[in-house]
Amino acid sequence: VKHRAPVSSLRTVSRRAEAFAGEFDLISRLCARLPLSRRTLLGPGDDAAIIARGAGAQLVTIDSMVEGMHFDLRWGTPEQLGARALIVNLSDIAAMGGAPKACVVNLAIRPGLSPEFFERMYAGLGRAARVARVDVIGGNIARAEQLAITIALIGDAPAKPLRRDAARPGDGIFVTGTLGDAAVGWRILEGKLRARGAARTHLINRYLAPTARLAAGARLARIRPAPAAIDISDGLWQDLGHILKRSRVGAEIDPSAIPVSDAYRAVMRGDLSLALGGGEDYELLFCVRPKYGARRLAAMLGVPVARIGTIVKGREARFLGGGAPALAGWDQLRAGAP
């Protein structure tokens, strides 16, 4: 792991003589304030970081946020962006029931962004890392035309990880929290939907500052047999599809049971398209044996839990009573959304 300037590229230098002044200084400053625990035997600044091993198996995940694709700098603060880049990864560890431990960060930087921008971004990343007890053990900087933050995250696996292939016919299908808020928030930021006051703030914050359900995931992993689980990053219908495909089962979903917030309802009325298809909520979707009800699960996990359907034989998801959202076809769903 080198937080190195990509001057390894001859081209970088020959074509970009405007190269950041003091880039190495920036790198040192960014790394200086990042959290490191005793587990980290050697932090940023060498060819690779060194971490002590824990007991048990290890989880590894990688995720990326690209400017213009996954975020827009006008919408939130640099701190929120840095935090969010880690949180989307934390959510993957949460969906396995694990405990995140250490990450490395690849930053693709473009011209036009100040050292202060990156310092604030790293301050947000560092804060989110501290809250989740994650060491930022190293990274790399490369120049590019788009800003992108890619984080690889390592965690401790629970004894029985929450896999996507564990759903069985008869399982109840549950989600934490409410769905669709982040997708509505995004559209408010884009100017495609409108909201006021507290509803507006709530929806936008759900997009800009999501929560990874780490504690709920860890508690879920204590249930036996181990539930199937996934985090809802691509939208309920699509992420449910991943569980169904890997578990080779079908699902019956009760649309009236999909949990939406008052803020969502204030904007979308009865339209569930963004609750069914909108991503970025980072709630957990999971399937457990029928003896577990929503109330008991909510008490166990410490978060709101709603039962939205049942795993059945078959291969597809459909609504109770037949039908499905018109999304063979996320694109179709999008087209139908406001």
Next chain:
Amino acid sequence: VKHRAPVSSLRTVSRRAEAFAGEFDLISRLCARLPLSRRTLLGPGDDAAIIARGAGAQLVTIDSMVEGMHFDLRWGTPEQLGARALIVNLSDIAAMGGAPKACVVNLAIRPGLSPEFFERMYAGLGRAARVARVDVIGGNIARAEQLAITIALIGDAPAKPLRRDAARPGDGIFVTGTLGDAAVGWRILEGKLRARGAARTHLINRYLAPTARLAAGARLARIRPAPAAIDISDGLWQDLGHILKRSRVGAEIDPSAIPVSDAYRAVMRGDLSLALGGGEDYELLFCVRPKYGARRLAAMLGVPVARIGTIVKGREARFLGGGAPALAGWDQLRAGAP
């Protein structure tokens, strides 16, 4: 770790209705042929991969290659690109004296590239992974305007890792192989330098298909006290600078001792600028106590080794007899190179 399409992005869909058809199919195909050993308890396709732990500490590194910055698709094959993306990471593990074990891959894909391109790229990545005994345990796909491959690599640390901060005055400074070949090869591909026949092939291959010095690094890590080491990715002078800074020492370099290939000499004559400043060679630069000579080290490491200087008190690198390349200042060096 999800090899997921970034349809999580509402924007992706609304702005890019041309979205790759069958993207999920592509992802499955790419992952299907990648090597997985028994260490990998769960490979691609879930929220995170699961790997068994080994004994001892762990190395973690991340590196990225961006189209137009670090590579040009016209210059090599997709297979070479995929292999190279892993090799630049393997080199970081080699420079710590470690053994690479598992990696996750983030692919930023742009429009205009065929499924066949990615299949060939992954075939090259898979082959390089098999040779190095690395499991490709998962990844992520995001859309972007530039193609970029970012790999995070996990390895087993040796008992005494090769750190940058271990150089002491009196140490001999050594490099493996020859320097500058890749930088010349790059310039040949760019049309800025010319070469013929075997020399041309050799120089271009040194850029397109570098070797990570894994075995040499692992053997180097058996020497006590543990040598300081770094891989030469940014150029000898700059990478030496990292060792000097971290070790708080200076260096005297004998320019006549810099090892260059016959092919390099055929193109560059006596001009050492690319041997001193050209990156991408992925040779090892290391510092060991004075009792070790080049011949003994070459026999121990199984690769050509040249002594190029001595660690001294101070903070800077200079040539024997005074002076230094005009590179406060990589840019200056570049400007002075052909």
